[in-house]
Amino acid sequence: MPCKLGYEHKMLLVGSCFAERFAARLQSLKFAAMGNPFGVLYNPVSVAQSLLRMGEKRLLAASDLRYGQGLWFSYTHHSRFAHPDKEECLRRMNESIFRGAWGLRTADFLVVTLGTSWTYKLKETGEVATCCHKTPDKEFERIFLSPDKSAAVLCDMVRSVRSKNPNVHIIFTVSPIRHWKEGAHGNQLSKAALLLAVEQTLQKTENTAYFPAYEIMQDELRDYRFYASDMLHPSEVAVEYICQKFEQAAFSDSAMRTMEEVKRLLAAKAHRPFNANTPEYRNFLKAQQQNLSQLKQRLPHLDWEDEEAFFAKY
Numbered sequence: 513m514p515c516k517l518g519y520e521h522k523m524l525l526v527g528s529c530f531a532e533r534f535a536a537r538l539q540s541l542k543f544a545a546m547g548n549p550f551g552v553l554y555n556p557v558s559v560a561q562s563l564l565r566m567g568e569k570r571l572l573a574a575s576d577l578r579y580g581q582g583l584w585f586s587y588t589h590h591s592r593f594a595h596p597d598k599e600e601c602l603r604r605m606n607e608s609i610f611r612g613a614w615g616l617r618t619a620d621f622l623v624v625t626l627g628t629s630w631t632y633k634l635k636e637t638g639e640v641a642t643c644c645h646k647t648p649d650k651e652f653e654r655i656f657l658s659p660d661k662s663a664a665v666l667c668d669m670v671r672s673v674r675s676k677n678p679n680v681h682i683i684f685t686v687s688p689i690r691h692w693k694e695g696a697h698g699n700q701l702s703k704a705a706l707l708l709a710v711e712q713t714l715q716k717t718e719n720t721a722y723f724p725a726y727e728i729m730q731d732e733l734r735d736y737r738f739y740a741s742d743m744l745h746p747s748e749v750a751v752e753y754i755c756q757k758f759e760q761a762a763f764s765d766s767a768m769r770t771m772e773e774v775k776r777l778l779a780a781k782a783h784r785p786f787n788a789n790t791p792e793y794r795n796f797l798k799a800q801q802q803n804l805s806q807l808k809q810r811l812p813h814l815d816w817e818d819e820e821a822f823f824a825k826y
Contacts, residue, residue, distance in 0.1 A: 519814070527624050528552060541771055548590075551592050554626075572609070723758055
């Protein structure tokens with residue numbers, strides 16, 4: 513990748529649940545990373561529509577909400593935003609739009625993880641649903657996005673994002689998670705269409721790159737022991753492996769060194785001594801406070817409040 517990520521950069525990650533797991537890992541390592549403001553997104557159209565709404569700060573109105581299964585919801589957002597109270601549901605969704613707008617405009621890197629080429633369009637309105645919210649299948653038209661169609665959507669998305677944040681670097685990935693609802697063959701066709709679409713997008717846009725998360729899962733981690741119990745999602749070991757590969761490809765040397773320092777500090781915080789009242793343990797904590805002080809001087813913009821409180825309380 514031509515431009516390398518560092519602790520000085522901000523990141524926005526959108527797309528499948530793999531994007532959320534990666535964002536959570538980055539956040540735990542003190543990177544300035546925001547993951548999926550609208551919740552999990554699977555197909556290119558939903559990803560593009562969410563980024564467009566963030567870029568325009570286009571809020572939802574009460575009339576945009578629907579009611580079903582005892583909950584208020586919107587097809588623009590994942591089901592985790594659904595709520596029995598209409599006003600609370602609307603507040604949560606609009607708050608996510610504001611957060612996403614800030615994340616998009618300030619991001620140095622945007623990571624887009626695509627999960628499937630299948631979309632579900634509401635017959636009543638023509639709206640592509642980000643999440644179906646247990647609405648009966650008969651209410652939707654199921655559409656397969658061709659590589660050309662997805663590429664057109666992604667190229668428009670890149671232009672839209674750059675109109676709000678001209679210097680952002682965009683990294684595409686295809687999720688290693690299997691979408692078995694389509695069957696084994698359907699899943700492969702879906703992933704292949706996404707791979708072709710991303711390749712077209714890279715050829716037509718600048719400051720865009722691709723990271724082969726799907727290929728790593730299929731090739732280097734092809735054994736079923738690298739899947740979770742549902743045999744669809746990567747196991748924790750597999751996620752860790754793929755994330756490490758991304759870090760090696762995308763992070764600067766300085767970021768990699770700092771990340772190891774952060775890992776050691778976090779490991780020290782997680783350590784539980786047999787006896788906390790010994791001189792040795794107090795000296796250990798003082799050493800960690802010194803390490804933390806050095807990290808704070810180099811990275812003052814990061815949140816070290818929890819670590820400060822932990823090492824100071826003994």
